[in-house]
Amino acid sequence: MDILKSIARNAAAEGNRVAFTSRAGSLTYAQLWEKSGRLAGRIDAQMGDNRDPVIVYGHKDPMMLICFLACVRSGRAYCPMDTNMPEDRLTSVAREIGNPLILIAHPEGCGLLGTKASAAACSQAERSAQANNNAQAELSEQTDNITQTEFPETEHKVISYDELRRITETSGEPGQSTPETALRACSGEDVFYIIFTSGSTGKPKGVQITADNLNGYLEWAVDLAGGIQHSRVFLNQAPYSFDLSVMDLYLSLATCGKIVSIDRELQNDIPKMIDFLSLQHIEYWVSTPSFAELCMGEPSFSADRIPSIRAFLFCGEVLTNETARRLMERFPDAKVINTYGPTETTVCVTQVRITGAMVASDSPLPVGRPGPMTRIETDPETNEIIITGNTVSPGYYKDPGRTAKVFSECETNVGGSCGLTGASADGSDSSCGSCRSYRTGDKGYLDETGMLYCEGRLDHQIKLHGYRMELEDIEANLEKLPGVSRAVVAPSRSGGRIDFLTAFIIRDGDCITDDYAGRKAVRSGLRELVPAYMVPKKIRFVEKFPMTGNGKLDRKQLEAMS
Amino acid sequence: MEEKVLKILENICGDEVVSEEPDINLVEEHLMESFDYITLLMDLQDQLGVIISPTEYTREEMDTPNKIIAIVKQKLEEA
Numbered sequence: 001m002d003i004l005k006s007i008a009r010n011a012a013a014e015g016n017r018v019a020f021t022s023r024a025g026s027l028t029y030a031q032l033w034e035k036s037g038r039l040a041g042r043i044d045a046q047m048g049d050n051r052d053p054v055i056v057y058g059h060k061d062p063m064m065l066i067c068f069l070a071c072v073r074s075g076r077a078y079c080p081m082d083t084n085m086p087e088d089r090l091t092s093v094a095r096e097i098g099n100p101l102i103l104i105a106h107p108e109g110c111g112l113l114g115t116k117a118s119a120a121a122c123s124q125a126e127r128s129a130q131a132n133n134n135a136q137a138e139l140s141e142q143t144d145n146i147t148q149t150e151f152p153e154t155e156h157k158v159i160s161y162d163e164l165r166r167i168t169e170t171s172g173e174p175g176q177s178t179p180e181t182a183l184r185a186c187s188g189e190d191v192f193y194i195i196f197t198s199g200s201t202g203k204p205k206g207v208q209i210t211a212d213n214l215n216g217y218l219e220w221a222v223d224l225a226g227g228i229q230h231s232r233v234f235l236n237q238a239p240y241s242f243d244l245s246v247m248d249l250y251l252s253l254a255t256c257g258k259i260v261s262i263d264r265e266l267q268n269d270i271p272k273m274i275d276f277l278s279l280q281h282i283e284y285w286v287s288t289p290s291f292a293e294l295c296m297g298e299p300s301f302s303a304d305r306i307p308s309i310r311a312f313l314f315c316g317e318v319l320t321n322e323t324a325r326r327l328m329e330r331f332p333d334a335k336v337i338n339t340y341g342p343t344e345t346t347v348c349v350t351q352v353r354i355t356g357a358m359v360a361s362d363s364p365l366p367v368g369r370p371g372p373m374t375r376i377e378t379d380p381e382t383n384e385i386i387i388t389g390n391t392v393s394p395g396y397y398k399d400p401g402r403t404a405k406v407f408s409e410c411e412t413n414v415g416g417s418c419g420l421t422g423a424s425a426d427g428s429d430s431s432c433g434s435c436r437s438y439r440t441g442d443k444g445y446l447d448e449t450g451m452l453y454c455e456g457r458l459d460h461q462i463k464l465h466g467y468r469m470e471l472e473d474i475e476a477n478l479e480k481l482p483g484v485s486r487a488v489v490a491p492s493r494s495g496g497r498i499d500f501l502t503a504f505i506i507r508d509g510d511c512i513t514d515d516y517a518g519r520k521a522v523r524s525g526l527r528e529l530v531p532a533y534m535v536p537k538k539i540r541f542v543e544k545f546p547m548t549g550n551g552k553l554d555r556k557q558l559e560a561m562s
Numbered sequence: 563m564e565e566k567v568l569k570i571l572e573n574i575c576g577d578e579v580v581s582e583e584p585d586i587n588l589v590e591e592h593l594m595e596s597f598d599y600i601t602l603l604m605d606l607q608d609q610l611g612v613i614i615s616p617t618e619y620t621r622e623e624m625d626t627p628n629k630i631i632a633i634v635k636q637k638l639e640e641a
Contacts, residue, residue, distance in 0.1 A: 516577065524592070527592070538576040
């Protein structure tokens with residue numbers, strides 16, 4: 001698989017097919033290829049020998065895709081930054097790279113960079129993000145200084161949205177643009193994209209994914225859900241700065257599919273969104289489980305309304321038995337596929353089709369088996385999941401310290417091949433030449449058939465009154481109780497110590513009542529399943545859980561509510 | 563004073579039922595384990611200046627919010 005070649009082929013063979021559509025606009029394969037080619041030439045001419053990563057700022061505009069491809073076709077990695085990122089995150093990433101080129105693929109511009117058309121044009125969400133930022137800047141003079149020195153109006157290299165449109169519409173003047181034949185696109189071990197994830201300690205980590213990583217991932221992923229068929233319709237829920245989006249974006253582009261991308265505003269109006277998805281005939285649903293749960297709050301979210309859905313592809317967080325069960329009830333003909341993998345190993349590395357028997361069983365759902373080019377082991381002492389294979393990132397951008405802590409060269413690879421082999425797309429046998437290992441920080445185990453089960457983060461292990469326990473263990477047991485649909489346990493801390501636990505519970509029907517009798521039933525039910533010290537002191541019934549901008553469960557916000 | 567004691571109990575037991583039903587049996591309902599009982603005595607001392615030693619009363623004499631309030635009241639009057 002060579003993703004750029006596949007897209008070029010699609011553009012040549014089926015150029016009129018729509019590659020991307022959102023409420024901001026649409027793009028055919030021919031347009032995507034042509035426009036990204038023009039922009040690639042311009043980027044290359046402007047940047048010359050500078051091959052630093054390029055920041056692409058925006059949300060769900062078709063220009064995002066054009067920019068991504070333009071960067072890699074010019075031989076530069078792209079770094080997607082969604083508009084939901086706080087501005088100081090953008091600043092710190094820009095500082096990390098060192099005055100990079102920034103492409104504004106957002107019609108409303110970017111406030112921090114002074115490219116905003118007018119204050120009135122900026123959305124409510126952005127305004128409040130900015131207000132937050134201002135408040136922070138007032139609190140910390142240092143932040144303020146950094147913002148000002150990092151982005152002196154005249155020095156940063158920015159291509160505005162209007163300019164991007166102009167560049168991509170018409171062929172550039174000679175001299176202003178590098179001819180296509182002179183461009184050297186990203187390939188092999190070149191970094192293709194960098195996704196910054198929030199490190200647990202302040203500074204974000206830039207996960208570098210190479211062209212080989214992405215191509216290796218796609219070779220495996222095109223077989224998801226029994227094989228992705230040609231020219232199908234994919235849902236894109238995740239913002240592009242969240243690596244879940246890589247699954248829908250590149251799987252779709254690799255198979256000549258259409259990406260239907262839904263923006264934040266639409267995601268906040270579920271009935272309207274369901275109308276939209278129904279009209280768009282979504283076939284492959286790619287989202288976090290939390291997002292599907294949110295949709296199931298709407299009774300109309302079912303096969304009656306969206307009969308086109310063939311499969312749900314989940315990644316990014318735990319898929320619970322309950323969520324899968326309800327989904328299979330609503331969409332009896334659709335496959336539910338669970339996958340697992342961290343950003344550091346290119347989206348996901350295992351997959352399994354969830355069956356009725358798995359859902360009905362008492363044990364949590366499996367996350368799947370790896371493909372032929374990935375090996376999974378667990379640390380015999382800590383049960384930490386360790387992933388080795390051709391999709392493991394070379395490490396964090398400009399951060400050898402944090403890279404060395406979790407990444408290593410595949411040991412068996414020293415002096416030869418590690419034995420991971422598989423057939424590549426062109427039919428030849430490919431073997432792992434230079435694969436790496438990554439320690440995930442997730443806990444899990446492999447059963448006797450090689451099926452992986454993930455039991456959550458190692459760092460969700462807490463200590464309460466001297467007892468060591470797993471929040472996820474308590475949650476899984478709460479969810480066994482009749483009448484409990486979902487449970488999340490959040491610790492209340494004071495002075496770095498945990499005082500007590502609060503269980504937030506979404507009820508299923510009314511067999512647990514929303515009063516003291518219900519809270520008591522939960523406590524006494526749980527006491528029969530776990531030791532008394534693990535029973536949360538506070539039980540709170542809620543309608544739904546808060547979600548992060550990426551559509552994952554927001555544990556921090558729950559902690560603040562406890 | 564009553565309100566303060568109930569607030570302390572709500573914090574310790576983690577459930578507002580202690581204010582809604584002040585005759586509820588905290589021990590039988592598993593709302594107050596022995597660890598919590600020590601916390602209660604410490605909080606009463608810190609917040610109301612009422613000193614009760616752990617052996618002064620049996621758990622049965624202190625097993626409902628109303629009983630606890632009555633003892634605190636008595637202690638405050640004696641002082």
